[in-house]
Amino acid sequence: MSKNPDSKKVSRNDFYESVYEIVRLIPRGRVTNYGAIAKVLGTAGAARMVGYAMNHCLNRQDVPAHRVVNRAGLLTGRHHFPEENSMQQRLEAEGLVVIDNQIQHFDQHFWDPMSEIEL
């Protein structure tokens, strides 16, 4: 055990990849929040960081960022999409109901990454 900087915490480089991977695992018609992802990564409380990583993943179509919202089910990140309505439209296209940037029955469509992270 010379260094062993952080076995529990994910490396900064893996942090982004982990976020992308988790978001990528989100099934169609499901949504999750930042806190849940951050918690799975081992950095609970770094929910802001998750959103930060997402901002870089907008270029990646492999990462359905539109399925990630805040814990209130509000499309907080819609303003960062190419089209402000694109996020809501995509969610609706997946069978979700979004009214006024608010996902209806959010808890019902909520998807817990922790259920798929370890496998």
Added chain:
DNA sequence: GTTTTGACGGCGG
């Protein structure tokens, strides 16, 4: 190397 921001979350008044 230090400071500020940032797609949030939880707790207090």
Added chain:
DNA sequence: TCCGCCGCCAAAA
């Protein structure tokens, strides 16, 4: 019950 403040972690300026 509703509104507001502080805290956490990392990256960019």
